[in-house]
Amino acid sequence: MNLNQIHNVYFIGIGGIGMSNLARYFKNLGKQVSGYDKTPSVLTNELMKSGITIHFEDNIDLIPKDFYIENTLVIITPAVPITHSEWNYFLERDYEIKKRAEVLGLITKDTFCFAVAGTHGKTTTSGILGHILHESGADVTAFIGGIVENYNSNLIGSGTTITVVEADEFDRSFLHLHPNIACITSMDADHLDIYGTSKALEESFIEFASKIEDKSKLFITKELPLEGVICAVNEEAVYKAFNVRIGNGSYVFDVQTPSETIKDLHFGLPGKHNLMNALMAIAMANLFGTPTDAIAKAIASFKGIKRRFSYQIKTDAKVYIDDYAHHPTEINAVYQAVRELYPNQKVLAVFQPHLFSRTRDFADDFAKSLSAFDEVVLLDIYPAREQPMEGITSQWLMGKMTNNNKKIVAKNNLIPAILESTSTIIVTIGAGDIGELVPLIKKAIDETL
Structure with a gap:
């Protein structure tokens, strides 16, 4: 397949972190870029500002009429279900459909x-x-x-x-x-x-x-x-x-x-x-x-990556750091960095486990990593692409932790729980939708300072 002959690129799941950078890339090359995503986000807003048309309803009538079979590449994310009507529309008409990884393969080949x-x-x-x-x-x-x-x-x-x-x-x-x-x-x-x-x-x-x-x-x-x-x-x-x-x-x-x-x-x-x-x-x-x-x-x-040990608040009274860590090794790395920088201060970790399967497979390691913190607040497991698994819950994970100061909190009660804490260092950790709460947490802490 020759990417130079493609005029239009259509994304199913355009708002993902990996899909959106490909969308920006093709836009930079002068292609017509359009796509669907399930929900609006900061990323989809930025793509739309750059001139990319995006809709949030699975509806074949919203596919641009001039995206013809001979000059259009369709890129899908693995998260899209096979029942998706837009995907089926392209499949039935024999459009060129590729996964993001395959497209990166084509780009890196040249x-x-x-x-x-x-x-x-x-x-x-x-x-x-x-x-x-x-x-x-x-x-x-x-x-x-x-x-x-x-x-x-x-x-x-x-x-x-x-x-x-x-x-x-x-x-x-x-x-x-x-x-x-x-x-x-x-x-x-x-x-x-x-x-x-x-x-x-x-x-x-x-x-x-x-x-x-x-x-x-x-x-x-x-x-x-x-x-x-x-x-x-x-x-x-x-x-x-x-x-x-x-x-x-x-x-x-x-x-x-x-x-x-x-x-x-x-x-x-x-x-x-x-x-x-x-x-x-x-x-x-x-x-x-x-x-x-x-x-x-x-x-x-180099200033770093958002949600990779990202300082939200850095004052003498309070430090708030946000990190994408979702594996025990990554949580250990966050803990090591916090301890190196703030050796004698009390640290609260707020953790949202990501995937039932990952929580199950690494439960003992997660428990050990989290037990190192002075205080831990757990959110429910973020399911992402998975269905719940019997017995695999945050409560079960917390039972394996050895520190005394630990609790489970519902998302809508998280901010009060953080404000109640006496820890001077607060770290939010996880790859789920905890990242969307960060601006609200920052605002709430700021108002107490």
């Missing part, structure tokens, strides 16, 4: 592709790398799975020769990509509803890694059972971040590359996991030939 894989760290690492390349003047488009604060967008740049993509292991999507340089940040068990076992997940990552035949172009961490260029913080490695200190609220550190030592890099994102994300991005940019001074400047100016 560009120099950087692919960022891993069960954690993909969004931040690809955001940093996209920012470095864009700031250095590269002809790049970076597809990011979150909103990059510097651009208030999930798309960086509008280049046509270089791409940065998150290589998503969900649904084995990353096997569609054509990477030239790649990294794998982690391979923790996740998405067991798709893979069944952690071994099957690992095999999928090994298959992805095999796409990079020249292993000098695959960056990995020490513990991964793969061949590649090792990156590490404070340990011997080909790319090493060391001499790490904190100055003026930021990390300052040095990086050893195969050919030089880059001194005194400044980086504002807290947590050792983010240092590792930055190191991976630096290594890929360095191999590509990005000038050292451009790397240093971009690392210092």
